[in-house]
Amino acid sequence: MNADLVKGLQTTGRITSPQVAAAFTAVPRHLFVPGVPLEDAYRDDAVFTKRDTDGKPVSSVSAPWLVATMLERLRARPGDRVLEVGSGGYNAALLRQLVGDGGRVTSQDIDPEVIDRAARCLEAAGCTDIRLVTNDGHFGVPDGAPYDRIVVTAQATTIAPAWLEQLTDEGRLVVPLRLRGLGRLLTFTQESGHWRGDGWDLCGFVRMRGQAAKDPVATTLLGDDVRLRWDGGAQPDAAALTEALAGKRHEVWTGVTVGVTEGTRPVVDVWLATVLDVFGRLHVDRQTLDRPGGAWTLPGGSPVTWSANTLAYLTMRPVGTDNARFEYGVAWHGRDETLAEDCARHLRVWDHDHRGGPGPALHLHPEGSECLPAAGRVLDGPGLRMVLAWP
Numbered sequence: 001m002n003a004d005l006v007k008g009l010q011t012t013g014r015i016t017s018p019q020v021a022a023a024f025t026a027v028p029r030h031l032f033v034p035g036v037p038l039e040d041a042y043r044d045d046a047v048f049t050k051r052d053t054d055g056k057p058v059s060s061v062s063a064p065w066l067v068a069t070m071l072e073r074l075r076a077r078p079g080d081r082v083l084e085v086g087s088g089g090y091n092a093a094l095l096r097q098l099v100g101d102g103g104r105v106t107s108q109d110i111d112p113e114v115i116d117r118a119a120r121c122l123e124a125a126g127c128t129d130i131r132l133v134t135n136d137g138h139f140g141v142p143d144g145a146p147y148d149r150i151v152v153t154a155q156a157t158t159i160a161p162a163w164l165e166q167l168t169d170e171g172r173l174v175v176p177l178r179l180r181g182l183g184r185l186l187t188f189t190q191e192s193g194h195w196r197g198d199g200w201d202l203c204g205f206v207r208m209r210g211q212a213a214k215d216p217v218a219t220t221l222l223g224d225d226v227r228l229r230w231d232g233g234a235q236p237d238a239a240a241l242t243e244a245l246a247g248k249r250h251e252v253w254t255g256v257t258v259g260v261t262e263g264t265r266p267v268v269d270v271w272l273a274t275v276l277d278v279f280g281r282l283h284v285d286r287q288t289l290d291r292p293g294g295a296w297t298l299p300g301g302s303p304v305t306w307s308a309n310t311l312a313y314l315t316m317r318p319v320g321t322d323n324a325r326f327e328y329g330v331a332w333h334g335r336d337e338t339l340a341e342d343c344a345r346h347l348r349v350w351d352h353d354h355r356g357g358p359g360p361a362l363h364l365h366p367e368g369s370e371c372l373p374a375a376g377r378v379l380d381g382p383g384l385r386m387v388l389a390w391p
Contacts (some may be wrong), residue, residue: 001038001039001041001042002024002025002029002042005024005029005044006024006025008096009064009136010153010377014065015072020071020072020094021233023071023094023098024064024094026328027090027094027097028125029041030042031121032089032090032093032121033047033061033090034121034124035218044064044065045061046060046066047061048060049114049117050111050117058111059109059206061089062153064227066185067091069201070091070151071091071094072152072201073174073185074149074151074174075119075172076148076149076339078099078102078103079100079103080149081104081106081146081147081149082095082098082099082103082104082141082147083140083147083150084105084107086108086137086152086153087108087115087118089107089119089122090121090122091107091153092105092120092130093125093130094120104144105130105131106130106131106132107132108133108135109134109137110134110136110210111318113136118132118380119132131144133256136211137160137208137210138162138211139160139162139211140160140162140166141166142166145165146166146168147167147274149172149174150163150167150171150172150173150174151174152176152208154206154208154209155183155312156175156208156385157178157208158177158178158384159364161384164364168261170190171365172187172188172189173187173197174186174187176203176205177197179270179362179388180216180231180279180387181230181279181280181377182270183202183203183205184199185201186198186200186204186205187199187218188362188364194363194364194366195363196361197362198360198362200266200270202266212288217231220235220236220238221238222245224285225284226285227282227283228241228281228282228283228311229280230279230281233278237308240308241309242365243309243337244309244333245295245311249295249331249332250300250331250332251329251331252329252330252343252344253317253327254330254348254351255326255327256327256348257319257325257327258328259324259325261284265300266311268303268328268347269314270359271346271350271390272343272346274389275346276305277305278302278306279304279305279362280306281303282295282301282304284301295331295333298314302384306339307334307339308327309335310332310335310336310339311332311334312332312340312343313330314329315328316329328347330347332345353390354390354391357391358391359390360390361390361391362379362386362388363386364385364386365381365384365385365386365387366383367384375387375389376389
């Protein structure tokens with residue numbers, strides 16, 4: 001089953017290097033999810049290992065496809081010193097294979113129960129030389145620094161300055177980051193006196209705890225079946241926007257068409273999160289979508305913007321009869337058509353200036369840095385200026 005898992009990850013392009021393939025081959029995943037049926041242990045899916053009193057996951061062994069993606073991004077080499085922020089055991093064992101006898105792996109978690117569980121699993125797998133530390137991952141593990149690689153295995157809402165301070169100048173940081181409500185996997189390296197992050201794979205993780213913890217993405221209910229999710233900024237007027245949604249749905253079409261296999265949705269979502277001052281995601285209960293004129297959102301939720309009395313969100317329609325191509329548009333409810341027109345204009349700008357290009361970068365500038373930040377959406381974090389910019 002492990003061999004089949006490795007082969008599947010290679011076939012889908014998640015494992016691309018012989019080093020990561022060898023690490024996966026050498027580490028039996030079932031040893032890190034004891035009590036789980038073997039078929040589930042080798043399924044390409046996450047296994048939740050601890051939940052809070054409300055039943056929400058607080059620790060997990062991540063899905064193999066995501067683990068492989070992060071390891072390929074990290075590029076750990078023999079002899080490297082690696083810090084893992086957020087423990088579980090499996091990823092640390094894989095890292096130990098990658099760095100070899102000359103390397104060093106430190107795995108940290110804020111939860112002593114998680115660390116104890118990781119220790120038992122690692123011992124069962126014969127990995128007894130991995131350093132396990134119980135502390136708040138926001139501060140890293142300074143007495144083991146500097147590190148050649150740092151990988152964060154919990155969803156962060158900002159970049160902790162300690163992570164950058166504890167990396168070597170040639171180091172790499174791989175972290176799942178929540179930006180304006182969007183979860184993306186980013187890889188940071190130094191560039192011209194600051195840190196630059198790119199990659200932008202969709203991903204989901206349990207949230208970080210401790211000092212860096214941030215409230216979940218807020219949800220505003222617009223009637224019984226529509227949820228507006230937003231991350232920062234003024235709270236939407238639920239009553240006014242519910243009233244707008246009860247009115248007629250209008251549509252503005254952009255002329256921007258895409259193929260179903262192009263995978264533009266994640267890129268377009270980040271583009272709109274960059275250019276829209278007010279940004280969130282709109283979700284609708286699918287069982288109610290047959291009502292005339294009602295909101296119709298895209299799978300996974302539509303990027304949305306709003307004003308006092310108007311709501312505008314991303315939509316698509318098929319071009320032709322074979323469902324091979326779709327056109328981007330903006331649906332809107334309310335009184336102010338200019339909100340939708342502006343959003344449509346942004347989509348045309350993406351199509352003209354950025355489609356097929358290198359995509360955005362998240363630039364990190366420590367406080368007091370002499371390097372001038374790039375122009376873009378400023379997302380300040382503690383001790384850092386984060387700028388989301390497009391070339």
